Amino acid sequence: MSLVFTINFRREAFRQELARTRRRAVAVGTWVAYFGVLAVVIGLYGLNCSSLVQRERLLQSQTARLAAGHDPSRDWRPATAELALIERALANPRRWQTRLTRLAAILPANAVLTSVEVSPSNLGTASQTDQLLLTGLLRAVPGQERMQGIMALVAALRADSALAAQYRTIRLVESRVGGEAGAPGEFQIECR
DSSP states (O other), X not given: OOOOOOOOTTHHHHHHHHHHHHXXXXXXXXXXXXXXXXXXHHHHHHHHHHHHHHHHHHHHHHHHHHHHTOOGGGGOOOOHHHHHHHHHHHHHHHHHHHHHHHHHHHSOTTEEEEEEEESTTOOOOTTTTTOEEEEEEEOOOTTSOHHHHHHHHHHHHHHOHHXXXXXXXXXXXXXXXXXXXXXXXXXXXXXX
């Protein structure tokens, strides 16, 4: 068996050529990436500029239309239901003053309201706009359970003639009286 060995005397030249080719490829890749990022940045500036020009045209046309005197709100005629809702909203501040004054008078000294929400479901219908959700804390007085104090507050709200005339249902939605003996009890009362 005869083995033929070949010696490549050009191996060093091949390695140098390979290293030079790699350097050239990295340099070309770096330049392509640089110009690619530059093109993206300039493109984004161009998009921003076109958006700004479009917004300027829109504002100029709106300004010209308003200056010409054409006001589309003059053509608006509210429906009867919308007028009734507006009239109720105008009369509402006087009623809210009465409600909140009565609420302050009924609330015992050991109770504090943390939030008062009007129409928490936010439906806006005529039956839901007067809904009231009271959230608060009640500290127990000596000789009385916290839950008894919360139920006494609900009973006092139901017994008040001003609130009972405005709300058909006054009920306790949620209460929490756990924890230490001195900790306040939490409550949520819904008035509909």
